[in-house]
Amino acid sequence: MKVLITGITGMIGSHLADYLKTQNCEIAGISRATTAYRMQSHSQKDYKHYAGDILDVNFLEKSVKDFQPDLVYHLAAQAYNGQSYDAEQTTYALNITGSWNVYNAVLHKAPKARVIPACSSAAYGAALTDDPVNEESPLKPVTPYGVTKAAMEMMGRQFHLNYGLDVVLPRLFIHVGPNHPPLTAIQNFARQLAAIKLGQQEPVIHVGNLNTSRDFIDVRDGATALWTLANKGISGEVYNICRGYAWKISDMLDLLIKISGVKVTVERDPALVRPTDEKTLLGDNSKLRALGWEPVIPFEQTLKDIFANWMERLDA
Numbered sequence: 001m002k003v004l005i006t007g008i009t010g011m012i013g014s015h016l017a018d019y020l021k022t023q024n025c026e027i028a029g030i031s032r033a034t035t036a037y038r039m040q041s042h043s044q045k046d047y048k049h050y051a052g053d054i055l056d057v058n059f060l061e062k063s064v065k066d067f068q069p070d071l072v073y074h075l076a077a078q079a080y081n082g083q084s085y086d087a088e089q090t091t092y093a094l095n096i097t098g099s100w101n102v103y104n105a106v107l108h109k110a111p112k113a114r115v116i117p118a119c120s121s122a123a124y125g126a127a128l129t130d131d132p133v134n135e136e137s138p139l140k141p142v143t144p145y146g147v148t149k150a151a152m153e154m155m156g157r158q159f160h161l162n163y164g165l166d167v168v169l170p171r172l173f174i175h176v177g178p179n180h181p182p183l184t185a186i187q188n189f190a191r192q193l194a195a196i197k198l199g200q201q202e203p204v205i206h207v208g209n210l211n212t213s214r215d216f217i218d219v220r221d222g223a224t225a226l227w228t229l230a231n232k233g234i235s236g237e238v239y240n241i242c243r244g245y246a247w248k249i250s251d252m253l254d255l256l257i258k259i260s261g262v263k264v265t266v267e268r269d270p271a272l273v274r275p276t277d278e279k280t281l282l283g284d285n286s287k288l289r290a291l292g293w294e295p296v297i298p299f300e301q302t303l304k305d306i307f308a309n310w311m312e313r314l315d316a
Contacts, residue, residue: 001230004069004113006030006054006102007076008047011180012118012172012219016073017047019223028067030054030076054098057105064109071230072110074102074117077148080183081122082274084145095148096155103159103167114166116229119153121173121215121242121281122146132284135171135238142278153238160236168233170226173242173283176302177219178309186216186306188272189253193260194310203264205257208272210250213280217243218302221295228293242283243295255300259307 003020007013008029017027028048048067052059054076064072076098078084078091099117106113124133126140141147159165174184182191185208195201225241233239257264285295 001071002026002028002067002069003071003073003230004028004030004064004067005073005075007074007079007118008049010075010079011177012175012222013073013075014179015177015219016075016223016226019220019227021046023227028063028069030060030063054101055093057101060101060105061109064105068110069106069113072102072106072113072115073226074099074115076102077118078145079118081143081145083183084143084148085275088144091144091148095145096151099152100155103155103165107159107163107165111165114168114230114235115156115159116168116170116226116233117152117156119156119169119171119238120146120149121171121240121283123150123153123171124281125278128278128280128282130280130282132244132282133240134284135240135287143274157236166235168229168235169238170229170233170241171238171283172222173215173217173240173281175219175222175241176216176306178305180219180306185214185249186252186256186303187310189256190303190306190310191314193256193262193264194307194314196264197260197262197311198314200314203262205253205264205266206269206272207253207266208269208274209277210253210268211248211279212277213246213248213282214252215242215244215246215282216252216299216302217241217295218297218299221297225288225293228288228291232291239288239291240283240285241288242285243299244283244285245299246280246282247299252303256303256307259300259304
């Protein structure tokens, strides 16, 4: 199968590409030329790379026409919920206009391809309670990022219903794993703890709101879920990709501190607190499990891998 991945140099894109190689897929990736340094890690993996921007319609159409994919994973985005407050225009442009460009390019240049865009649990927003949300729960996004992901999903459904594009719509919950920027709580905490252990930072860790709970899923389990949807997902349907368990952020931090083996003081930093922050993010993954998928990587192992990855990155 020929698979095109937009945003191939991102955390999810790179792990997905690694997994797809084990499934004997022929892979091509799209990413900005400014991420070329990340492609060094892909240079021995036999991926075709198209360097460009999803806001460039001509570039996208030429890339899709040239590769003629059977499957397109659309992962390119401004992908950080918290950062969307400081980069609203960029978030709206990339996640809405860029997504329309991708759908339209596939529709006109590879109309038989299946498209799987990275929709998000952030679209649930104010609909979240302490109970798990399922695919029938309403979308009430409260962040700029969440708004764009809801729009991206609705566009995908519109392309499916009106134009016959084969689109499967996964709502990705928080994917975590190695080789991710320190722009999420887990990565930020792990980076600080690694810096403390290496003597690069005073033994004080700066945190935001520790009273929320989040449904984290290892990015490697996420990759197998995305492949399951490619083969078994029903066109036009929505699927939650989540673990089905919500960790309290304070408990996650305690476990990371234990893994690091360092003694630290925890200090709250107002700059790390979002204007709005849902108390609980917990998903129901029974619809995806019905297709034969299940997560297999324990959360503690995920945290160990993330911390080890930051130790390696900071000690390089």
